Amino acid sequence: MLGRDGWAGLACLVVSLVLLAATRGLPQSTLVPIGPGVYPRFVLGIAAVLSALLVASDFAARGRRAPRAPGAAPNYALVGAAFAMFFLYIVALPYLGFRIATFAFFLAFYALLEPPRGARRWALALVLAVLVALLSWFVFERGLSVLLPRGRWTDF
Amino acid sequence: MFELLGTSILGILHWHYLLPLAAGTLAGVVGGALPGVTITMTIIVVLPFTFGLDPLQGLATMAGVYVGGSAGGLITAILLGIPGTPSAIATTFDGFPMGKRGEAGRAIGLGTWASFFGGLLGGVFLITATGPLASIALEFGPWEFFSLFVFALSMVAGLVETSVLKGLLSGAIGLIVTVLGNDPVLGQPRLTLGISFLEGGIPFLPVLIGVFAFAQIMSDVERIRRGATGEGPAVAVEGRFSVPHLKVIGEILSRPFLLLWSSFVGLLIGVLPAIGGSAASVMAYDQAKKFSRRPEKFGSGIPEGIIASESSNNANVGGSLVTIMAFGIPGDAVTAVMLGALTIHGIQSGPLFISQNLKLAYGIFAAYIVAHFIMVTIIALGARFALRVVTVPKAILFPTVLVLCVVGAYALSNVMANVYILAAFGVLGYLLVKGGFPLAPLILGVILGDQIEINLIRAVMTDPNPWLFFTHPISGGLLAASVISVVFALWQHRRHRRRVAEAEDLDF
Numbered sequence: 001m002l003g004r005d006g007w008a009g010l011a012c013l014v015v016s017l018v019l020l021a022a023t024r025g026l027p028q029s030t031l032v033p034i035g036p037g038v039y040p041r042f043v044l045g046i047a048a049v050l051s052a053l054l055v056a057s058d059f060a061a062r063g064r065r066a067p068r069a070p071g072a073a074p075n076y077a078l079v080g081a082a083f084a085m086f087f088l089y090i091v092a093l094p095y096l097g098f099r100i101a102t103f104a105f106f107l108a109f110y111a112l113l114e115p116p117r118g119a120r121r122w123a124l125a126l127v128l129a130v131l132v133a134l135l136s137w138f139v140f141e142r143g144l145s146v147l148l149p150r151g152r153w154t155d156f
Numbered sequence: 157m158f159e160l161l162g163t164s165i166l167g168i169l170h171w172h173y174l175l176p177l178a179a180g181t182l183a184g185v186v187g188g189a190l191p192g193v194t195i196t197m198t199i200i201v202v203l204p205f206t207f208g209l210d211p212l213q214g215l216a217t218m219a220g221v222y223v224g225g226s227a228g229g230l231i232t233a234i235l236l237g238i239p240g241t242p243s244a245i246a247t248t249f250d251g252f253p254m255g256k257r258g259e260a261g262r263a264i265g266l267g268t269w270a271s272f273f274g275g276l277l278g279g280v281f282l283i284t285a286t287g288p289l290a291s292i293a294l295e296f297g298p299w300e301f302f303s304l305f306v307f308a309l310s311m312v313a314g315l316v317e318t319s320v321l322k323g324l325l326s327g328a329i330g331l332i333v334t335v336l337g338n339d340p341v342l343g344q345p346r347l348t349l350g351i352s353f354l355e356g357g358i359p360f361l362p363v364l365i366g367v368f369a370f371a372q373i374m375s376d377v378e379r380i381r382r383g384a385t386g387e388g389p390a391v392a393v394e395g396r397f398s399v400p401h402l403k404v405i406g407e408i409l410s411r412p413f414l415l416l417w418s419s420f421v422g423l424l425i426g427v428l429p430a431i432g433g434s435a436a437s438v439m440a441y442d443q444a445k446k447f448s449r450r451p452e453k454f455g456s457g458i459p460e461g462i463i464a465s466e467s468s469n470n471a472n473v474g475g476s477l478v479t480i481m482a483f484g485i486p487g488d489a490v491t492a493v494m495l496g497a498l499t500i501h502g503i504q505s506g507p508l509f510i511s512q513n514l515k516l517a518y519g520i521f522a523a524y525i526v527a528h529f530i531m532v533t534i535i536a537l538g539a540r541f542a543l544r545v546v547t548v549p550k551a552i553l554f555p556t557v558l559v560l561c562v563v564g565a566y567a568l569s570n571v572m573a574n575v576y577i578l579a580a581f582g583v584l585g586y587l588l589v590k591g592g593f594p595l596a597p598l599i600l601g602v603i604l605g606d607q608i609e610i611n612l613i614r615a616v617m618t619d620p621n622p623w624l625f626f627t628h629p630i631s632g633g634l635l636a637a638s639v640i641s642v643v644f645a646l647w648q649h650r651r652h653r654r655r656v657a658e659a660e661d662l663d664f
Contacts, residue, residue: 005322008591012325019332019347026346033616036339036346039609043335047328054321074378082377083583086558090575093562106555113380114551132556136563144208146567 002058009054016048078112085109097151103133161283164515164522168216176206176213177523180220181530187221188228189240189542193553195225196489197372200365201557203493204564211501212516216523218494219477223275223527225490226470227535230267230462231542234260242434243469246441250454250461257457261397265404266459267466268535270415273408274467275528277419278426278474282481283521286510289482293507298614299625303634305604305611308485310638311428313597320645326593330601331608333358340606341613353573360602361496362565362577367598368489369561370582371589373554380550399536407459414444414460415467422468426475426487440468470528477524481509481517485604492599500568 002010023044026037089105096104107129116122140146150156168174180202187198199221206214229244234251247267254263296304309331313323336347337357348354408415418440425436444464445454454461476487484506486492498505503513510517565578585595615624626632 004591005319008587008593009325012329016332019335022347022349027344029342029344032341032613033620034613036342036344039339039612040335040347043328043331043605047325047332050321050325050328054325057321072379072381075380076378078380079374079378079586082374082554083586086582087579089558090562090572090579093575094572102559106559109555109558110551113377113554114549128552132559136559140204140208140563140567144205146204146207146563147570148563149566149572 001062002055003062004058006055006058009051009058013048013051013055016044016051020044020048081112082109085112093149095151095153097154097156098148099133099137100151100154100156101149102136103129106132157283157287160514160518161521164518165526168519168522168526173213173216173519173523174526176209176217177220177527178530180217181224181527182220182534184221184224184226185228185231185531185534185538186224188225188244189231190548190553191232191236191238191240193557194241194368194372195222195243196368196493197557198225199490199493200369200564201560203361203365203497204560204567206497207500207567211498211503212519212523214497214501215494215516215520216527218490218497219520219523220527220530222473222477222490222494223470223524224531224534226275226473227268227271227466227531229469230271230466231264231535231539234263234267234462235542243437243472244465245434246437246465247462249441249465250457250459251465253455253457254459254462255457259457261399262404262459263457263462264397264535264539265399265401266407266462268399268532268539269401269405269408270418270463270466271470272528272532273415274419274422275470275473275531276525277416277467278423278471279521279525279528280474281423281471282474282477282524286478286481286517289478290507290510293483294511296507296630297628298611298618299628299631300634302608302611302615303625303631303638304483305485305608307634307638307641309597309600309604309608311641312600313594313642319592320642320649322591322593323597323645324642326588326595327597327601329588330598330603331605333360333363333598333602334605334609340610353571357606358577358602359568359574360599361493361500361568362574363581363602364489364492364496364599365561365564366578366581367585367588367595369557369585371585371595373557374582374586375589376550377554397540399539401536404459408463411460411463414447414463417447418444418464418468419471422471423475425468426472426477427479428475428487434469436472437465437469440464474524477520480505481520482507484509484607486600489596489599492603495603 020041023037023040026035028035085105085108089101092101092104107125110125110128116125137148141148168177183202184195184198187193187201188195199218202217202221206217209217225241226243229239229241230247230251232238232240233244233247234255237248237252239245239248251263251267254260309327313320313327334357337354338345345355421440421443422436425439441461441464444460445451448454448460476491479485479487480491480495484495486495495505503509503516561578562575565574566572568574588595588598626635
């Protein structure tokens with residue numbers, strides 16, 4: 001069976017081969033001796049070979065893989081939730097606008113990592129979320145003339 | 157040269173530049189001191205603040221972050237025994253024991269002033285060597301540039317600690333990123349996968365921000381037990397302490413060989429692409445131990461260990477800046493962000509940078525030097541309050557950093573596409589770290605990919621004979637060095653594996 005490296009190599013191999021196949025339709029250039037497909041083919045070819053070598057070396061080492069180090073297992077559920085929260089944030093940004101989306105994201109992310117216990121903690125989290133959203137908006141838009149997303153639904 | 161430098165230093169001392177430089181240095185010191193926040197992450201956070209500034213203001217801010225961050229790590233290394241940045245790892249070896257002995261002020265003073273002197277020695281090299289090195293690079297044709305970039309990439313991929321194969325593959329993934337979108341010579345669309353925003357190619361800053369920020373933050377998030385982010389580590393010292401400045405300056409200057417040699421090691425590592433301050437400080441520490449008359453004392457809290465580590469990691473900054481200013485090759489992720497800042501302001505890095513932007517180049521030199529004085533002042537005034545700052549809960553820190561990453565990616569060209577690229581590469585960065593892939597080769601691949609292709613095509617357009625890559629002496633030498641660096645890295649890894657296997661066989 002393949003290990004972690006083997007699966008990673010296999011994923012890279014598939015992506016390299018798919019992209020390599022996609023370079024077949026690229027036209028030859030009359031102005032330049034080598035067309036726009038030559039360099040990508042070279043790079044993708046190298047990536048494919050390296051990926052295949054990684055799969056092969058992982059397969060060859062299947063009996064000698066180090067056992068998982070002892071200790072607390074990584075909290076992947078929290079990582080998944082953190083990623084999901086971030087994706088929701090960037091999807092919501094163009095609809096809600098920077099200030100509202102950032103307020104909601106900060107509050108949710110804070111609550112995810114350190115669930116507030118009691119009214120005082122919730123109040124602190126709310127104040128922090130308002131501060132981060134408004135302060136960053138004020139510094140960038142007003143202070144540094146950096147425009148931030150405005151909400152399509154909220155116009156805010 | 158010195159007249160221009162003097163004028164530039166006077167210019168930097170104007171509040172218009174001094175304020176962003178001081179703010180950048182303060183951000184660097186704080187970011188460097190925060191365990192789990194690297195200098196790269198600090199500079200990523202600071203990047204969007206520089207968009208509204210003029211080029212020198214922005215680059216001075218970043219130089220401040222770099223200098224401040226390289227020194228800031230020593231505060232937590234000494235007070236908590238946790239290096240604030242990877243480049244302060246070796247500082248913990250003697251800094252923390254010295255702090256625990258009740259000499260935290262002395263240890264912080266030694267680290268700060270060693271950083272100062274090491275950084276200034278790096279500055280001397282930066283100012284004197286960048287111009288001549290850029291002049292050499294100006295003689296390069298497309299063959300030499302192609303081979304130089306290939307060499308930089310192969311060396312970074314070969315020098316990774318985990319696996320040479322993974323390092324090379326990581327570099328190749330970086331190169332693949334650059335072949336998506338229009339080709340850089342004729343603008344012919346290719347491999348856009350039907351996604352319209354890929355036609356312009358993938359901008360490297362969102363890639364860099366996504367890869368580094370998410371790899372760091374999510375790796376920390378996975379270690380968090382819910383509701384337990386505010387736990388404080390054990391500290392070497394409680395309450396106030398004072399730094400005996402004159403005494404520690406005397407201690408450092410009474411060891412001139414140690415200071416010079418450690419700074420030289422740092423510089424050398426800095427010039428080589430993407431090895432970084434952590435390797436510099438550990439190597440300098442190791443060298444100091446080997447040259448010492450009392451090597452057995454290292455690790456017990458002696459000044460030599462702190463001086464070696466800190467002078468080396470700040471001299472490393474000067475070396476990294478030389479590589480980017482003379483060749484346009486980022487020495488590490490921090491200079492990669494600086495390179496991005498240059499392109500945002502429409503400035504082309506590379507050998508022509510100095511001749512075309514002399515005032516800006518000397519402005520960066522001046523900012524680098526002045527940043528050291530600001531760094532010493534900040535640490536001298538603020539070290540005693542550092543413990544309050546470095547215990548900021550991750551539940552506050554992480555969402556704030558992620559918001560600033562989004563601002564940084566969005567503000568590059570005011571399009572959400574860059575934010576989606578940030579997120580996509582954030583996932584990729586985290587997966588690569590989990591898979592044991594190094595990130596430095598990937599970033600260097602993304603930065604150098606276009607240049608490799610452009611120089612390859614230029615060379616073939618000038619003369620289609622491919623053997624010229626090997627017969628031009630510099631180009632051939634660099635290609636040979638690329639092969640040697642990969643073969644050497646393979647041999648080193650094989651030898652290391654064999655020794656580990658032998659040790660396991662002996663361990664019944």
